[in-house]
Amino acid sequence: MSDSLPPLRVDGRLERVRIATAEAGAEAIVVTNLTNIRWCTGFTGSFGALVVSADEAVLLTDSRYATQAPAQIEEGGADVAVHVDSAVVANGAAVLQAIPRVALEADDISWADQQRWAEAVQGELVATHSLITELRSVKDDAELVRMQRAAEIVDQTLADVAGLLVVGTTERQLAAALDDGMRARGASGPAYETIVAGGPNAALPHARPGDRAFVEGDLVVIDAGSVVDAYRSDMTRTFMVGAPDDTAIKIHEIVTRAQAAGVAAVRPGIEVGQIDAVCRDLITEEGYGPEFGHGTGHGVGLDIHELPAVRGGNTAILQPGQVITVEPGIYLPGVGGVRVEDMVVVTDDGCRPLTRSPKISLK
């Protein structure tokens, strides 16, 4: 299926990494987060470190990747040398000789590994946070094509399995049908553990599918996404099995309205926290503020949870090309819950939803 995808090019990304590294007060960076290494170089292996200085970039990995690493780097177009040898720290330190300050990804390197680099390099180590993940939050066209397809697959699969939303189906059966269906439609797999939560389980934002069968009157939260060429999608819809009661109708309507208001608020230049505020204010005005106990959304990309965090107080400015979810919810412990979520890409003047499954009304 990937034959029909436009090629991913990574050239240009290292220049942005160099600028951000300089802004962080260092002359070089050791990239240890494997997803960041992938984004910088195209290399998908499970072991390695990437050293980027002003005039050099070297991927250090072991002999398992002697063929794969140069091939993937050539395909991506980055100017990166490959050094195949399991002594990553020693070889990396050789590249970093005489560099006064070396940035490490403090959240993505163990203390033990930090100690190894500290012993091996002459320069001072500088702890950086989110340096590359901030750059990753803005997607290019080739990335967006993959995320669009991952979104279409979950849209289509959800329609395929709608017939299972009946009394007697178990959460696990419906989740398995979604996972199998997404694979059959060309996804490499689910983007995270698919959530199907019926009845009282719908009150748990992170419920795991179990053997409970749907009964008449259940709200059913379905939170699913797929992976296409490593890029992810994320969507939630809440359905009814049988006839809804007044509470179900009410909270479903409020959440759907809050979610639409949140999506309508997405545009470049605003603080990310404003999107959370739009959703939360509406739900709070309706009296369900305490029952909306999580943030409104998150960035998506190579990881299912990326920057920016769409939560109250986040003063980061939304940028075109960022992909975020908008997913308010109301959870009534012991009773049920509703969450509605779309994944949208920020455009020059607003946003474009990538997930497009219809939103039902329970009325």
Place this chain on the structure above:
Amino acid sequence: MSDSLPPLRVDGRLERVRIATAEAGAEAIVVTNLTNIRWCTGFTGSFGALVVSADEAVLLTDSRYATQAPAQIEEGGADVAVHVDSAVVANGAAVLQAIPRVALEADDISWADQQRWAEAVQGELVATHSLITELRSVKDDAELVRMQRAAEIVDQTLADVAGLLVVGTTERQLAAALDDGMRARGASGPAYETIVAGGPNAALPHARPGDRAFVEGDLVVIDAGSVVDAYRSDMTRTFMVGAPDDTAIKIHEIVTRAQAAGVAAVRPGIEVGQIDAVCRDLITEEGYGPEFGHGTGHGVGLDIHELPAVRGGNTAILQPGQVITVEPGIYLPGVGGVRVEDMVVVTDDGCRPLTRSPKISLK
């Protein structure tokens, strides 16, 4: 399915952690590896830290686990208090007041988190390595029951799908049949990404299943395991599609013999590296030493790769209750490969295989 499993009890484990912590030169430890926290307390959440001092043990986690954490700890029987609050480091530091040396799991804490603990605690931080994973390597009876069942499931599932070992089946189809079959037989899932590697792909020890269909004369490496109540199994067999050629017959026979010799060598009191030597010496004598490019095996348990590492030079002493794999292989680039693997538990005077699928002969 877990109703029929004997209960897992974790009481007694914290005492062993306290002794090991003292041996490492600290009066308390902050456990940040979530699998280690699970082993110590029974808690299965995705966020938390466990502080263990001589007279106190406190699990720090957030409000998502306010109900789950105390329930799981009561079920496991450990004497652990639960502190529900997202300010884990601040609350953990309060427990650690006046403790002179605090151990951190250096391989399982980020540099960023180590810096947070360093700022919050008064004592000196001591980097420890493998302190709890060494304890975890010895399994108790309730753990072994789970691993035995996980092994039986892969044995049975492999027999179920044997009919797919024919010309035209793709690697991916066979891998999916194994994954589905293991779930149908009661596993919560595969223990790792199932490997089905046919023909030239069998020469890659870590091949991922692709769309290549088996052709006459393929060696097919199947490396699969299942999960039962979080405990894993791991097994490999190599089959033929159609008639084997002389090389296939020869390397299959050598690997099978080396693997049997390795299993026969397993007994308590020997150095773990000796098992590697037994397999490697036999393969080397047959002239295929360079084509056996990985270690002979590894411990298995809650993680698929645990201590001890069954590789040359490991002078750790094998102990009763440890579960290890013995999995030599021969890989001929571009041609094919053979690997045969069993998971065995070390007994008082030898070992007992947990995986029991028959070993075929190609002759």
